[in-house]
Amino acid sequence: MLNKITVVGAGNVGATAAQRVAEKELARTVVMVDVVEGVPQGKGLDQWQSAPIEGFDSRVVGSNGYEESADSEIVIITAGIARKPGMSRDDLLNTNAGIVKQVAEQVKKTSPNAIIIVVSNPLDVMCYVAKQVTGFPRERVIGMAGVLDTARYRAFLAEALDVSVRDIQAMVLGGHGDTMVPLISYTSVSGIPITQLMDRAKLDAIVDRTRNGGAEIVKHLKTGSAYYAPSSGAVQMAEAIAHDQKRILPCSAWLEGEYGLKGLFLGVPCKLGRNGLEKIIEVDLTVEERAALEKSAEAVREPMRAVKL
Ligand SMILES: NC(=O)c1ccc[n+]([C@@H]2O[C@H](COP(=O)([O-])OP(=O)(O)OC[C@H]3O[C@@H](n4cnc5c(N)ncnc54)[C@H](O)[C@@H]3O)[C@@H](O)[C@H]2O)c1
Secondary structure, eight states: OEEEEEEEOOSHHHHHHHHHHHHTTOEEEEEEEOSSTTHHHHHHHHHHTTHHHHTOOOEEEEESSSSTTTTOSEEEEOOSOOOOTTOOGGGGHHHHHHHHHHHHHHHHHHOTTOEEEEOSSSHHHHHHHHHHHHOOOGGGEEEOSHHHHHHHHHHHHHHHHTSOGGGEEOOEEBOSSTTOEEOGGGOEETTEEGGGTSOHHHHHHHHHHHHTHHHHHHHHHSSSOOOHHHHHHHHHHHHHHHTTOOEEEEEEEEEESGGGOEEEEEEEEEEEETTEEEEEOOOOOOHHHHHHHHHHHHHHHHHHHHOOO
């Protein structure tokens, strides 16, 4: 068990993530930080009071400052505003960049050795903001998007095939946006290539639904966006790090030439362990997948240039 994990932002994603971290006992103390007075304190106390029933010993506390979060080993950043219906992730750009900048400055000051998992949108650009502001090496600034996008893809495939979600292996790469790249060539069901189990038209429809997975939920909810699966995604990454699992998960990572790309965050297969991002794995891509990844990179570069730091 780690000593301390902090979740910044005690909204839908942050509070759900804090509860999941505590239930998994990933750290002795879980600190929730938010700017709204009383909210992190109230939610933290409420979560801690579920401990005797759920049977966990992680202590959850809430705060409006960063003193209590000092020397966290992992910091999950979920602060920001969420998408409203009709709003793209990039509409959120400058508001959330300002918020993530302020959070990153505090994290750098109070938890200089932390591994940061960024969740705030637009994801790949917010990772860039966090990395620029903290000056942390790429091993310690990682974005959560691919795990969520892959989970959505796996859930849709399991439903369509009427098989266990556990048996679906898949990988969604690229930016967290409409240009994400679900890798059909690496999608299998217990080792059986997906193309042997499903016709191409059905598969394409699922890929399309995955691309719009976030928007589908925003449309239902009307006020706010998804948070159960997003918090699961962030906590799976935190768990891989806390328990040094060396899991291979699709995460947004700072590229330094991998896949022929550099100087941006993009979703790629990553090995996560106690040192954070321990390795980026380069897999062979089809001509179409490579073209889609490059298009996705361009969709990340554009807002990256526009962001004011
Ligand atoms: N990467 C992904 O796959 C993914 C998935 C879902 C949501 N998100 C993003 O995560 C973010 C949070 O979503 P949510 O649904 O929890 O939103 P939310 O509105 O429920 O919560 C956001 C919280 O951040 C807090 N906050 C604002 N400014 C802050 C600051 N400077 N310091 C600390 N806290 C601050 C707010 O008070 C609020 O409680 C959004 O940007 C959303 O787009 C990303």
